Amino acid sequence: MRRFSSGQIFLGAFITLLGLFLLLDALFPGVIRGSVFWPLAIIFLGLWFLWRALVVHPGEERRGHIFGDVRLGRKGPWDLTKDLDIQSGIGSVKIDLSQAQIPEGEHRVRAESWIGDVDVWVPQDLAYSATGRVVVGSLRMLERRDDGVLLERTVTSANYDVAARRVRIEASLIIGDVRIRLA
Incomplete structure (x- = not known):
């Protein structure tokens, strides 16, 4: 289903x-x-x-703001032991997974915003599956960039299915830019 x-x-x-x-x-x-x-x-x-x-699911951490920015990982190490769900009304969401301590298993990072930017940095050695959605704005995933309306794309690392540590990233935005980059 x-x-x-x-x-x-x-x-x-x-x-x-x-x-x-x-x-x-x-x-x-x-x-x-x-x-x-x-x-x-x-x-x-x-x-x-x-x-x-x-609505909070077991094993999930939720953060959100109606106005303002949400930043994770730019000031040093942090733990990603639970699935992470971030909502923002108007503002930026910035998640640096290169600073995250990630245990084995699959973890989900979801960032949703109405107006603003969503930026996610993924370390080179981490297996990932990333989906970006934008209603109006731009979508940049790795080196490919698209501008327009109703954009959606998924990129997956080659070793995602067999990796011991992996992260499923979902970034959604109504108006603004979604950027998912390798750190």
Whole structure:
């Protein structure tokens, strides 16, 4: 069974709601420009943040900010013993896995943001499978860069399936740049 990320669910729900509001505006002029649209949009965003805060899976560490930057690993070693899930509303997410102490096994690092940048540095000796998604912006994975709308790409190291230590990286962004690079 395919597991959808919360970013995909949020984006699908947001686009569906936007379409419904536009349809309502066409059928009943003035409703959207009146006092209905923005309160409902704010309620929807609030419920989404609450839902994300309540759903934590065993063995997962969660970090997030509505505004501001999230940085891991630029100031020295840190432990990646649990799966890592980072959410950011507006701001940058920077994860340096070259400074991470990673035990054997498969670990998941997921970074989602609405507006900003997501940067992940992967050490040369670490097996990885990295997926990047951008609704509007640029996607740079290793040496390949694409700019545009609705971008998605996955790159996997040659030894990923047999490596003792490996990391599955998922980086999603609505507006901005996703960059996954070798350190």
